[in-house]
Amino acid sequence: MKKVFLLAIVLFVAAIVPVFAQGEAETGSEGFVPSKDIEWFVTSSPGGGSDIYTRMIADIMTRKDLVNGQTFLVTNKTDGGGEVGRLQVSRVKGGNIADHTLLTFNSGDHAPMVKNTANRIENFTPIAVMAVDKQLLYIGEYSKYASFAEFLDAIAAGQNFVIAGSKGDDIATYELLVEELGITQNQISFITNDATSDAITSVLGGHVDLVMSKPAAADQYVVAGKLTPILALSETRFTGNLASAPTLSEVGPYDNVENPIWRGVVAPKSMSAEAADFWSNAFKAVSESEEWQNEYINKYKLLSEFKGREEASAFMQKFQEKTLAALGK
Amino acid sequence: MENLLHLFEGFSILFTFQNIIVTMFGAVLGLLVGAMPGIGSLAGVALLLPLTFKFNPTTAIIMLGALYYANMYGGAFSSILIGIPGDGPAVMTMMDGYPMATQRNRPGQALLTSNLSSFIGGFIGMVILTFMGPLLADIGLKFGPAEMTALLLVAMTSIGWLVGENPTKGVLLTMFGILLASMGMDTLSGYPRYDFGNIYLLGGIPFVPFVIGMVGFSQVMRLMSERHKETKISVDKLSIKDSMITLHDFKRLFFPAIRSGFLGTFVGVLPGAGATTAAFMGYAVQKSFKSEEPMGSGAIEGIAACEAANNGAAAGAFAPLLALGIPGSGTGAVLLGGLMMWGLNPGPLLFTNSPEFAWGLIASLFLANVITLMIAWGVIPFLVKILSVPTRLMIPVITVICIVGSYSTSNSMYGVLIMFISGVLGYILNRTGYSTAPAVLSFVLAPLLESNMRKAFIISQGSLGIFFEKPISLVFMLILLVILLFPAGRLVLTKLGVLKGKKN
Numbered sequence: 001m002k003k004v005f006l007l008a009i010v011l012f013v014a015a016i017v018p019v020f021a022q023g024e025a026e027t028g029s030e031g032f033v034p035s036k037d038i039e040w041f042v043t044s045s046p047g048g049g050s051d052i053y054t055r056m057i058a059d060i061m062t063r064k065d066l067v068n069g070q071t072f073l074v075t076n077k078t079d080g081g082g083e084v085g086r087l088q089v090s091r092v093k094g095g096n097i098a099d100h101t102l103l104t105f106n107s108g109d110h111a112p113m114v115k116n117t118a119n120r121i122e123n124f125t126p127i128a129v130m131a132v133d134k135q136l137l138y139i140g141e142y143s144k145y146a147s148f149a150e151f152l153d154a155i156a157a158g159q160n161f162v163i164a165g166s167k168g169d170d171i172a173t174y175e176l177l178v179e180e181l182g183i184t185q186n187q188i189s190f191i192t193n194d195a196t197s198d199a200i201t202s203v204l205g206g207h208v209d210l211v212m213s214k215p216a217a218a219d220q221y222v223v224a225g226k227l228t229p230i231l232a233l234s235e236t237r238f239t240g241n242l243a244s245a246p247t248l249s250e251v252g253p254y255d256n257v258e259n260p261i262w263r264g265v266v267a268p269k270s271m272s273a274e275a276a277d278f279w280s281n282a283f284k285a286v287s288e289s290e291e292w293q294n295e296y297i298n299k300y301k302l303l304s305e306f307k308g309r310e311e312a313s314a315f316m317q318k319f320q321e322k323t324l325a326a327l328g329k
Numbered sequence: 330m331e332n333l334l335h336l337f338e339g340f341s342i343l344f345t346f347q348n349i350i351v352t353m354f355g356a357v358l359g360l361l362v363g364a365m366p367g368i369g370s371l372a373g374v375a376l377l378l379p380l381t382f383k384f385n386p387t388t389a390i391i392m393l394g395a396l397y398y399a400n401m402y403g404g405a406f407s408s409i410l411i412g413i414p415g416d417g418p419a420v421m422t423m424m425d426g427y428p429m430a431t432q433r434n435r436p437g438q439a440l441l442t443s444n445l446s447s448f449i450g451g452f453i454g455m456v457i458l459t460f461m462g463p464l465l466a467d468i469g470l471k472f473g474p475a476e477m478t479a480l481l482l483v484a485m486t487s488i489g490w491l492v493g494e495n496p497t498k499g500v501l502l503t504m505f506g507i508l509l510a511s512m513g514m515d516t517l518s519g520y521p522r523y524d525f526g527n528i529y530l531l532g533g534i535p536f537v538p539f540v541i542g543m544v545g546f547s548q549v550m551r552l553m554s555e556r557h558k559e560t561k562i563s564v565d566k567l568s569i570k571d572s573m574i575t576l577h578d579f580k581r582l583f584f585p586a587i588r589s590g591f592l593g594t595f596v597g598v599l600p601g602a603g604a605t606t607a608a609f610m611g612y613a614v615q616k617s618f619k620s621e622e623p624m625g626s627g628a629i630e631g632i633a634a635c636e637a638a639n640n641g642a643a644a645g646a647f648a649p650l651l652a653l654g655i656p657g658s659g660t661g662a663v664l665l666g667g668l669m670m671w672g673l674n675p676g677p678l679l680f681t682n683s684p685e686f687a688w689g690l691i692a693s694l695f696l697a698n699v700i701t702l703m704i705a706w707g708v709i710p711f712l713v714k715i716l717s718v719p720t721r722l723m724i725p726v727i728t729v730i731c732i733v734g735s736y737s738t739s740n741s742m743y744g745v746l747i748m749f750i751s752g753v754l755g756y757i758l759n760r761t762g763y764s765t766a767p768a769v770l771s772f773v774l775a776p777l778l779e780s781n782m783r784k785a786f787i788i789s790q791g792s793l794g795i796f797f798e799k800p801i802s803l804v805f806m807l808i809l810l811v812i813l814l815f816p817a818g819r820l821v822l823t824k825l826g827v828l829k830g831k832k833n
Binding site for chain 1: 375378470471472473474475513514516517518519521528529530531532535600649653654655656662663665666669675676677678679740741743784787788790
């Protein structure tokens with residue numbers, strides 16, 4: 001009986017000690033330190049661009065021991081085109097859970113959210129913007145025209161063309177391009193695909209004339225000579241094997257068309273200021289790390305552009321205003 | 330010949346202790362994941378992916394390839410034994426597999442039929458992949474929106490084989506399936522459709538919960554009304570020997586499996602059409618051939634046709650993935666994401682830059698095919714025991730499986746709700762003499778048809794000519810025309826006395 005009693009005490013102490021230890025960790029250090037698993041929501045499927053981005057950051061944070069040895073639980077929440085996950089995060093009540101909740105948030109998430117729901121950036125705490133991506137137009141190997149200028153001449157002669165691209169950001173860029181060129185959406189029409197890879201498939205098969213893609217998705221095809229970049233949708237030319245593509249102002253009497261696609265992170269609105277500062281700094285540390293530059297930015301040909309809490313907040317706010325204005329809301 | 334040499338090189342890479350172990354591990358896991366309703370290859374590969382980052386890429390893809398491939402075997406288990414498809418491709422297996430196991434009292438033979446046909450279909454797919462991988466990928470590229478539209482229209486007519494005795498009811502349910510599939514975000518314009526202001530409906534009706542409910546949970550409800558009936562299945566047949574099929578059975582499965590293996594491989598190569606579509610088409614094509622017993626009543630031909638097709642498709646889907654870096658399915662997309670994370674560049678240069686990787690993977694598919702067949706064969710006697718569990722105990726167990734499966738597709742109760750609603754609906758439809766198969770098939774095909782057709786019209790600026798100008802789509806349109814006019818033509822010819830009206 002005594003033994004059982006002793007065992008009970010030992011077990012009790014063993015169970016209680018970590019609780020105190022944790023309490024101490026929280027109060028002992030200044031500000032916020034993660035004290036439990038971090039739930040990180042991604043509103044697209046595993047394996048896609050956003051998912052890779054998220055897991056990459058989580059991996060670097062874990063490797064660099066930025067999160068007090070806690071674990072990231074990446075949850076892919078794809079219901080309602082991602083709107084359900086975003087709404088859920090925006091509604092997390094304050095407290096410890098809110099301080100341990102993150103949401104991957106890109107321009108490709110922000111635009112449809114504003115368009116299709118009443119959810120707004122004001123319902124979140126912006127944490128950081130990590131990187132910016134831009135697009136180019138490419139032709140396939142069997143294309144009749146070798147440059148964007150030739151396409152424009154053909155359009156002037158009454159030809160119509162089709163650009164294939166992905167959802168969200170690509171559509172917005174396409175609309176900017178058509179507007180700047182001063183032509184109708186019939187003269188160059190756009191086909192929305194679920195993913196850029198589908199768009200590339202259709203240009204490789206010769207079914208459409210042009211494809212819009214970010215550098216990463218098209219890279220291998222450029223190397224293999226299956227795709228050729230003919231227009232940089234950017235203020236300046238790209239580098240490396242994309243350097244041959246001129247910007248729009250080089251092609252003719254137009255302004256450059258650029259619609260930067262950003263990748264960021266937000267948290268529930270109810271996240272405490274200390275926690276938000278902690279996370280913003282953690283993301284900054286990732287952004288400055290060599291791993292991030294080599295394994296993500298350089299590999300996928302993005303531009304590293306870190307914006308901290310305040311800056312990201314102002315940036316996303318501005319993006320939302322622009323999107324709303326474009327929608328006439 | 331050169332390809333054969335490459336394949337042998339692939340085998341030499343494969344045959345290390347570590348790689349064989351991971352192939353076996355992948356195969357076992359694939360069987361399990363496939364057998365669990367709702368958790369298909371997509372979830373399995375996605376869950377396992379993070380684990381593989383520490384491996385070298387070849388070992389990692391060998392494991393995932395084996396998992397993906399074995400999954401096509403596993404899906405059939407629950408279809409045949411409990412009447413709930415383990416994953417999308419296994420929906421059609423249920424049509425004949427479940428009756429064969431329960432009504433014809435040949436569960437072991439049904440499982441073995443499915444395993445052997447999977448093996449044959451997969452083997453055909455792999456041989457084609459080995460010798461014509463890049464060529465196959467190029468053929469896939471030729472299928473643009475216009476060609477896909479024409480092909481899908483032909484595929485849609487195959488619903489005609491599934492409508493059952495009452496064509497009106499069949500057509501009605503086909504339309505119902507199309508209507509349900511059109512809910513959610515419009516993929517081309519991004520506008521919400523039939524979302525009724527509900528944020529969940531923005532994403533549409535998820536396929537897996539819908540199918541689990543429609544064909545699975547509706548079965549559970551039927552079982553509830555029959556719960557006091559004692560199970561009639563004798564379970565003394567527990568040895569592998571007793572689940573052997575006869576030579577006659579093998580003859581019945583062989584030709585449908587060969588036919589479907591080729592068909593499935595081809596469908597797997599096409600952009601956007603995966604193993605599920607392949608299984609549907611394999612089954613529908615089989616319907617137009619002779620079968621010894623009527624299809625849908627437990628015919629061996631039915632099981633063979635769809636199992637061989639989905640395994641063929643699983644192998645075929647690797648052609649565009651490896652040769653061009655184009656994923657043919659959701660699972661393919663996850664594998665592609667994996668390739669990038671392992672530091673490889675998927676794309677047209679993969680065969681040139683990392684041949685050991687590409688050929689190692691193809692070789693591992695061959696090995697996985699053999700290993701999975703052996704494991705699947707070996708577990709048949711144990712699996713068959715499931716049937717001896719009394720119905721009243723099976724009901725709660727299957728219900729839990731249905732719930733877990735539909736929850737896991739999007740990690741939310743929304744899937745569970747959809748599963749229950751479509752389950753009740755499926756039950757009512759079954760009771761009132763409607764077959765749910767047309768609804769499920771049109772639910773799968775309609776979104777593909779819609780997006781391809783609209784893309785084709787954008788390209789042609791609204792002209793129908795696009796379907797008749799290109800040779801491939803023209804051929805399919807002609808086939809479609811023949812299929813549509815055939816019944817009318819036959820009627821006319823019979824009336825005129827040219828035909829004796831005894832066909833079929």
